[in-house]
Amino acid sequence: GQQLNQSPQSMFIQEGEDVSMNCTSSSIFNTWLWYKQEPGEGPVLLIALYKAGELTSNGRLTAQFGITRKDSFLNISASIPSDVGIYFCAGQSGYSSASKIIFGSGTRLSIRP
Amino acid sequence: DTAVSQTPKYLVTQMGNDKSIKCEQNLGHDTMYWYKQDSKKFLKIMFSYNNKELIINETVPNRFSPKSPDKAHLNLHINSLELGDSAVYFCASSQTSGSHEQFFGPGTRLTVL
Numbered sequence: 001g002q003q004l005n006q007s008p009q010s011m012f013i014q015e016g017e018d019v020s021m022n023c024t025s026s027s028i029f030n031t032w033l034w035y036k037q038e039p040g041e042g043p044v045l046l047i048a049l050y051k052a053g054e055l056t057s058n059g060r061l062t063a064q065f066g067i068t069r070k071d072s073f074l075n076i077s078a079s080i081p082s083d084v085g086i087y088f089c090a091g092q093s094g095y096s097s098a099s100k101i102i103f104g105s106g107t108r109l110s111i112r113p
Numbered sequence: 114d115t116a117v118s119q120t121p122k123y124l125v126t127q128m129g130n131d132k133s134i135k136c137e138q139n140l141g142h143d144t145m146y147w148y149k150q151d152s153k154k155f156l157k158i159m160f161s162y163n164n165k166e167l168i169i170n171e172t173v174p175n176r177f178s179p180k181s182p183d184k185a186h187l188n189l190h191i192n193s194l195e196l197g198d199s200a201v202y203f204c205a206s207s208q209t210s211g212s213h214e215q216f217f218g219p220g221t222r223l224t225v226l
Contacts, residue, residue, distance in 0.1 A: 088156065
């Protein structure tokens with residue numbers, strides 16, 4: 001079945017640093033998504049990407065849909081404490097009602113004290 | 114106002130018991146989902162319903178039975194609970210089936226002893 005490899009698994013950063021994480025797939029996706037999950041909450045959609053090569057920003061977050069359609073990255077600039085959480089990439093290969101979203105394993109972001 | 118709500122938030126029960134988790138969305142969405150998140154935070158879809166009709170049914174033991182009395186509600190009933198069922202279960206909804214923008218509930222942490 002389709003699988004997503006997300007890296008890094010976890011990262012510790014200093015406040016103010018830029019953060020980068022990525023996701024690769026063994027198969028093509030038509031939609032790439034990035035979600036954030038905070039403790040005790042469900043995932044929240046941050047950015048959705050629909051076209052190969054697309055670069056989209058949401059405040060300090062920027063994500064890109066890879067040209068090959070098999071990868072995506074998320075950058076966070078000038079990190080702040082509230083950026084802490086687990087970031088999930090997700091891909092969707094079709095648009096039909098039976099097209100499910102496949103989630104990556106997550107990148108846990110922590111702020112180094 | 115809560116968009117997607119789940120009850121209970123926490124559920125602790127003995128092996129072999131039968132339990133239900135309820136989900137309601139007030140977004141007017143047509144499609145609802147159940148996801149399971151394991152201890153490693155891996156998030157996997159279990160079921161999706163569109164207008165009370167089952168659309169996606171992943172390889173889930175038949176001890177799990179979703180029920181959608183109307184399009185605003187999707188409940189999950191689990192029979193003969195096993196230790197491996199311990200996880201966080203998330204309900205989600207989207208405007209239409211095949212839509213990527215899914216809104217997640219806060220999750221139900223199920224612990225089977």
